[in-house]
Amino acid sequence: MPRGRPLPLREAIRQLPRRYRFILTKPGLEPFFPEAGLGEWKIVWFQLLVYAVVAAGLTFVRTLFAPPASGSGTGLDSPAIAHALDLGTSLGLVVLIPLLFFFAMGLLYWLARASGGHGSFVQQAYTTLLFLVPCGIITSVLGLIPFAGSFLAFFLGLLLFIYCVVLQCFATVVVHQMPGDKATRATIITALSLIPASLLCLGLWTLVFVII
Numbered sequence: 001m002p003r004g005r006p007l008p009l010r011e012a013i014r015q016l017p018r019r020y021r022f023i024l025t026k027p028g029l030e031p032f033f034p035e036a037g038l039g040e041w042k043i044v045w046f047q048l049l050v051y052a053v054v055a056a057g058l059t060f061v062r063t064l065f066a067p068p069a070s071g072s073g074t075g076l077d078s079p080a081i082a083h084a085l086d087l088g089t090s091l092g093l094v095v096l097i098p099l100l101f102f103f104a105m106g107l108l109y110w111l112a113r114a115s116g117g118h119g120s121f122v123q124q125a126y127t128t129l130l131f132l133v134p135c136g137i138i139t140s141v142l143g144l145i146p147f148a149g150s151f152l153a154f155f156l157g158l159l160l161f162i163y164c165v166v167l168q169c170f171a172t173v174v175v176h177q178m179p180g181d182k183a184t185r186a187t188i189i190t191a192l193s194l195i196p197a198s199l200l201c202l203g204l205w206t207l208v209f210v211i212i
Contacts, residue, residue: 005037005038006037006038006039006040006043007038007043009040009042009043009046012038012040012042012043013043013046016047019035019130020130020131020133020134023035023130023131023167024131024134024135024167027163027166027167027170028170029170029173029174031170032127032170032171032173032174032175033174035126035127035130035174036119036123036127036174036175037123038123038126039120039122039123039124039125039126039127040122040126041122043126044122044125044126044129047129047133048097048098048101048129048133049098050133051097051129051132051133051136051137052093052094052095052097052098053094054137054140055093055097055136055137055140056092056093056094056097058137058140058141058143058144059093059140059143061144062143062144092202096198096201096202097136099201100194100197100198100201101125101128101132103194103197104190104191104193104194104197105121105124105125105128106121107189107190107193108124108168108172108186108187108190109121109124111185111186111189111190112124112172112175112176112178112182112183112186113176115178115182115183115185115186116178116182117172117175117176117177117178117182117183117186118176118177119175119176119177120175123175124171124172124175124176127171127174127175128168128171130171131163131164131167131168131171132164135160135161135163135164138156138160139153139156139157139160140153142156142157161191165187165188165191168187168190168191169183169184169187172186172187
């Protein structure tokens, strides 16, 4: 199946909702073939920054309606730590999302190349954002639902994370033109590495907000 060619930025942005819907509702290799080749840094950065800003904004709005930390605890129970954690997991997403995204993409790219893949980094990033952006924004929106929002965001976020891993396997096969077993292994290693990386980044970012 022929691969597409990059579009002008305005046209690429206009077509994003349709491409999101197509990728999410038709899991498999076929939807990624026409997408491979469309990636450019302009559309990659546009999607990533929009996702980071929207997710940070929605999460910050949720913290405004959360009950404030009370008491005069010390250490990890202190209100200052709780406030810093709120800021780190809301406004801090503007930095954390791009940071973790490029960490994951760099690791996946290295693993794919080490396994015989030969796709480009920008095409890998572009195809990943086609499902990561809508899934991430959906999870952030669910977090705004009163009372059950946090539970729904966590539960559905976990399901969407697993679904994104599956889609990433398909995207890796197409972009790097490699066997499915090698693409799956590289994707799973990358996904598992995101857990400690996320905790480390969140801890360091929270420390930054404590200091300032």
